Amino acid sequence: MSAGGRSMTMRTPRRTPPPLAPAPPPPGLGLRTWAEVPRLCGQLLVVTGRDRNAPVATAVLYERAGAGWRAGASRPAHNALNGWTDHHREGDLRSPIGVYTLTDAGGRLPDPGTRLPYDRSAEFTAGGTGFEGEPLSGSFDYVVAIDYNRRSGTSPLDRARPLGPDRGGGIWLHVDHGGPTRGCVSLGEGPMKELLRALDPAREPVVAMGDPASLER
Numbered sequence: 001m002s003a004g005g006r007s008m009t010m011r012t013p014r015r016t017p018p019p020l021a022p023a024p025p026p027p028g029l030g031l032r033t034w035a036e037v038p039r040l041c042g043q044l045l046v047v048t049g050r051d052r053n054a055p056v057a058t059a060v061l062y063e064r065a066g067a068g069w070r071a072g073a074s075r076p077a078h079n080a081l082n083g084w085t086d087h088h089r090e091g092d093l094r095s096p097i098g099v100y101t102l103t104d105a106g107g108r109l110p111d112p113g114t115r116l117p118y119d120r121s122a123e124f125t126a127g128g129t130g131f132e133g134e135p136l137s138g139s140f141d142y143v144v145a146i147d148y149n150r151r152s153g154t155s156p157l158d159r160a161r162p163l164g165p166d167r168g169g170g171i172w173l174h175v176d177h178g179g180p181t182r183g184c185v186s187l188g189e190g191p192m193k194e195l196l197r198a199l200d201p202a203r204e205p206v207v208a209m210g211d212p213a214s215l216e217r
Helices: 031-035 189-198
Strands: 006-009 043-049 056-065 068-078 098-101 104-107 118-121 143-145 172-175 185-187 206-210
Touching (some): 056 189, 172 189, 185 189
Parallel strands (some): 043 206
């Protein structure tokens, strides 16, 4: 633990995964979306919004099983207040549509047992209230950085924005506070801990997220 109240749990170097047999995409993903999923991906979190302008979604973690995919439980989730966008901008209150790697985690609470690098820090603090008057405290107890406009291999708190600050950033999976987010995807505390324990960097985990029509392209 440093004087600044931060501890970083590092993992062993990533091993090269074995070759994977060709597999069809999980349900709800069209060929265009599927083409963005890395060939060696063995874990695929699919976050499907209710529609283009809705702030509610479902999340399912799929794991490669032979030449197919095994679906985990379907979990309720929230996304941004105004829904989804193909071209996220800072402050638009929409979540970015696309396929993004999941490489780094962190939170205010101790590492729950993830294999991802985990940055525990008091800086993972949320205050005030959300769009529906719900308290935001505890929202960042556990987070996984979504690699949209960020440098992978760094703490979720890293503020580098390769696409520029106007394209937003700080898009995370985090603990649900009971209402829409500003751009992130949120899951219940239990599902977030389960996800953190499940994600394995050796399996090249990614998230595919968006409204149904966009994901089905």
